[in-house]
C-alpha cells in the first residue's frame with residue numbers, strides 16, 4: 001500500500017473519498033487533528049472502517065492517493081483485505097486477556113479472523129489450572145480497519161491502530177533469513193537499488209550541483 005508520507009503528498013484534499021463512504025467513517029483532518037490538515041482520516045474507536053467489499057471510497061479518488069491498483073488481487077478484482085490503513089497494536093498491560101480474564105471481543109470483531117488476528121493459548125502459571133487466551137495481530141495481514149479497536153471492552157482501547165510507519169520498524173540489509181527465499185529476494189532488491197544509485201551518482205550529483213547558481217556576476 002502507498003506509504004503515509006506519499007499519501008499525504010498525493011492527496012489533493014478534495015474530500016471525494018469522505019463523501020463516498022456509506023458509514024461516515026472518514027473525515028478531513030482539521031488543524032486540531034493528529035494528521036496533516038485536509039487529508040482523510042478516521043477515529044476507529046468512534047467509527048471504524050467496515051471494509052466494504054466494493055470499496056466505494058477508492059475509485060472516486062482523482063489523484064491516485066487512494067490507488068485502486070494496490071487493492072487488486074491476482075484475479076484483478078478489488079480486494080479490501082489488501083488495504084494497509086494502519087496496524088493494530090495490543091498493550092499487554094491493559095488487555096485483560098493477558099490478566100487471565102477471557103475476552104475475545106477484538107478477535108471476534110476482526111473481518112480477517114484467524115488471519116489478521118489469532119488467539120493463542122498459554123498456561124496460566126499463577127492459578128496452575130487455567131489457560132490464557134491471548135490475542136495476537138499479524139502485521140502481514142492486518143488492514144488497520146480498527147474494528148478491533150472499536151470493539152475493545154476496556155475503558156480506553158487496549159488494542160489500537162497506529163500508522164504502519166510508526167510501529168513496523170525496519171530490519172535493514174544486515175539481517176536476512178537465509179532459509180526464506182522471499183527474504184533473499186528482499187536483499188537482492190536492496191542490492192539492485194544500491195547499484196542503480198552508484199551507477200547514476202554522476203547524474204544525481206549533476207542535478208544537485210548548485211554551484212553555477214552562485215556566480216559573481
Ligand code: SF4
Nearest residue numbers: 021049050051052057
Ligand atoms: S472501505 Fe471503509 S472507508 Fe471505504 S467506504 Fe467502506 S467503510 Fe468507508
Ligand code: SF4
Nearest residue numbers: 011012014015017061
Ligand atoms: S479523494 Fe483522494 S485526493 Fe481527494 S481527499 Fe480523498 S484521498 Fe485525497
Ligand code: SF4
Nearest residue numbers: 110142143145146148
Ligand atoms: S485492525 Fe483489527 S480488526 Fe482490522 S484487520 Fe487489523 S486486527 Fe483485524
